[in-house]
Amino acid sequence: MSKVATMKDAVADLVRDGDTVAIEGFTHLICFAAGHEIIRQKKRDLTLCRMTPDVIYDQMIGAGVAKKLVFSWLGNPGVGSLHAIRRRVENADPAPLEIEEYSHFGMVCRYVAGASNLPFFPIRSYYESDIPKVNPRIVPITSPYDGTEVYVVPPLNPDVAIVHAQRADVNGNAQIWGLLGCQKEAAFAAKRVVVVCEEVVDESVVRADPNRTVIPGLIVDAVVEEPFGCHPSYAQGYYDRDNRFYMDWEARSKDPEPLAAWLKEWVFGLESHRDYVEKMGAQHWDSLRPGDAPSGQVNYGEYA
Amino acid sequence: MTGGAGGNGESGAGGNGLGWSKSEMMIVASARQLAGGGVCFVGIGLPNIVCNLAKRTVAPQLDLVYESGVFGASPKRLPLSIGDPTLVSGSTAVCSMFELFAFYLQAGLVDVGFLGAAQIDRFGNINTTVIGDYSKPKVRLPGSGGACEIAINAKRVFVIMRQGRRSFVEKLDFRTSPGHSGDPERDRRRGWWGSGPTVVVTDLAEYRFDEATGEMTLARLHPGVSPDEVRENMAWEPKVAADLAETPPPTDEELRLIREELDPQGVRS
Numbered sequence: 083m084s085k086v087a088t089m090k091d092a093v094a095d096l097v098r099d100g101d102t103v104a105i106e107g108f109t110h111l112i113c114f115a116a117g118h119e120i121i122r123q124k125k126r127d128l129t130l131c132r133m134t135p136d137v138i139y140d141q142m143i144g145a146g147v148a149k150k151l152v153f154s155w156l157g158n159p160g161v162g163s164l165h166a167i168r169r170r171v172e173n174a175d176p177a178p179l180e181i182e183e184y185s186h187f188g189m190v191c192r193y194v195a196g197a198s199n200l201p202f203f204p205i206r207s208y209y210e211s212d213i214p215k216v217n218p219r220i221v222p223i224t225s226p227y228d229g230t231e232v233y234v235v236p237p238l239n240p241d242v243a244i245v246h247a248q249r250a251d252v253n254g255n256a257q258i259w260g261l262l263g264c265q266k267e268a269a270f271a272a273k274r275v276v277v278v279c280e281e282v283v284d285e286s287v288v289r290a291d292p293n294r295t296v297i298p299g300l301i302v303d304a305v306v307e308e309p310f311g312c313h314p315s316y317a318q319g320y321y322d323r324d325n326r327f328y329m330d331w332e333a334r335s336k337d338p339e340p341l342a343a344w345l346k347e348w349v350f351g352l353e354s355h356r357d358y359v360e361k362m363g364a365q366h367w368d369s370l371r372p373g374d375a376p377s378g379q380v381n382y383g384e385y386a
Numbered sequence: 387m388t389g390g391a392g393g394n395g396e397s398g399a400g401g402n403g404l405g406w407s408k409s410e411m412m413i414v415a416s417a418r419q420l421a422g423g424g425v426c427f428v429g430i431g432l433p434n435i436v437c438n439l440a441k442r443t444v445a446p447q448l449d450l451v452y453e454s455g456v457f458g459a460s461p462k463r464l465p466l467s468i469g470d471p472t473l474v475s476g477s478t479a480v481c482s483m484f485e486l487f488a489f490y491l492q493a494g495l496v497d498v499g500f501l502g503a504a505q506i507d508r509f510g511n512i513n514t515t516v517i518g519d520y521s522k523p524k525v526r527l528p529g530s531g532g533a534c535e536i537a538i539n540a541k542r543v544f545v546i547m548r549q550g551r552r553s554f555v556e557k558l559d560f561r562t563s564p565g566h567s568g569d570p571e572r573d574r575r576r577g578w579w580g581s582g583p584t585v586v587v588t589d590l591a592e593y594r595f596d597e598a599t600g601e602m603t604l605a606r607l608h609p610g611v612s613p614d615e616v617r618e619n620m621a622w623e624p625k626v627a628a629d630l631a632e633t634p635p636p637t638d639e640e641l642r643l644i645r646e647e648l649d650p651q652g653v654r655s
Binding site: 108109110133134153154155156157159160161167168171172183184185186187190191194205206207208209210211212213216230231259260261262263264266267316318322323325328372375 | 430431453454455456465466467468469470471473474475476480481482483484487488491492515520521522523524525526527528529530531532533534535538539560561562563564567576577578653
């Protein structure tokens with residue numbers, strides 16, 4: 083049965099007030115369209131998880147959907163700060179934001195533990211760092227085999243993971259190329275999974291290249307087709323990262339007023355991401371289109 | 387991401403009458419540290435420019451590893467972020483972040499990790515988390531990203547950052563990534579690859595770490611910089627190497643690569 087849904091319905095059905103939500107994607111394939119729909123539907127009291135909160139969580143936290151943030155690197159990559167989040171952390175303005183902080187490897191391994199049904203995951207990090215002092219969930223243990231001290235992190239099992247893929251079939255079998263981040267781990271760890279994709283393709287396209295399937299439909303609850311759904315993040319081979327948008331965000335989020343004005347114009351003032359794409363204009367999308375660099379083809383062989 | 391080197395430098399780019407900026411000298415001096423090649427874990431911001439300059443000058447065989455999951459990147463443009471699509475196209479391998487941190491970094495395949503810092507102390511301990519108290523920070527910085535595990539698991543760690551009294555501090559507000567403890571014998575027994583930074587390059591000078599004490603030691607002054615200027619821009623009295631030297635100035639080719647190819651937009655300043 084087809085799992086294809088609109089973003090509006092998928093978010094309404096699968097994201098609930100108070101949920102722990104992970105919209106993952108490391109620079110690449112960050113699903114801004116889903117974040118905008120969560121803002122538009124005025125979800126509240128979410129615990130937002132992401133390795134790198136990025137501009138999408140600055141928008142969501144600035145819009146008031148979250149009570150807590152779980153993360154490992156808080157910034158606007160190559161540009162500067164996420165000011166809406168900083169206002170809440172530094173000055174409780176307009177409300178406090180609870181934070182739970184790890185390193186990158188710690189966050190990745192929390193998803194790995196969550197996806198593998200393990201009670202914790204051991205890593206060689208955090209030695210002599212102050213991070214475990216401010217996050218008591220990061221704990222040293224001794225190996226029962228050779229006495230080595232390692233630190234363990236707890237599993238992270240989001241209520242919902244939202245991941246963006248280049249393409250998926252109607253059952254949610256999703257194919258990704260380019261940077262893989264920790265989307266696979268986050269999706270397998272989550273109770274509910276929304277796959278958003280640039281295009282829904284026939285199942286035969288997926289079956290012709292099964293090595294490229296990162297997330298199987300088995301764990302997917304809804305499939306949303308949303309072209310340009312990652313903007314200003316990017317989809318490898320489809321559109322470039324809109325670095326100008328990231329640079330301009332510095333001024334937009336520096337004070338609450340321009341941020342509120344941006345949300346009003348680009349999120350609350352629009353019905354859907356289709357409207358956003360139209361409002362941005364064809365010329366803008368043309369400017370982000372990359373040249374071609376196709377992969378060679380491999381031969382899987384026919385074994386009838 | 388591993389904390390940018392920028393942010394709080396009191397002495398950024400600018401005319402010094404020498405034909406290059408302090409940032410450019412810092413980038414060039416850092417890139418030369420990578421002579422000989424190997425596997426280098428690239429951070430965001432200045433390290434990104436440094437590693438790409440090294441690949442075009444002293445270390446063509448350098449394998450660039452980006453924490454976003456790319457091994458053997460060969461970027462055609464300077465990526466603004468370390469997750470830029472140009473890192474993927476034409477690279478040797480793309481892997482999940484778990485594989486990158488576990489199989490490449492934690493297993494000991496990374497020769498050099500580059501870190502930036504908002505604060506550093508005399509033993510090379512690094513803060514990229516907060517200025518002020520953690521629970522009520524004056525400035526909330528990005529945090530660790532991959533920095534903590536790079537400091538611990540890379541064979542050698544290079545630090546690149548601008549120098550000033552607010553960044554070269556007597557006591558860190560928060561220790562994000564561990565450096566030397568002050569007892570090298572103890573550090574060698576710690577049981578992890580990293581043993582604290584080996585080199586710190588700033589906009590004023592280059593430092594190494596004393597083998598007997600683990601303390602940062604002034605090794606080279608950049609052209610036009612006096613020992614007093616260095617002292618004025620740090621919160622402790624630095625040890626000075628017996629063979630204190632001057633950093634060779636940037637070559638025309640190094641400056642051309644930075645200005646025309648790697649950073650035409652001026653991210654470095």
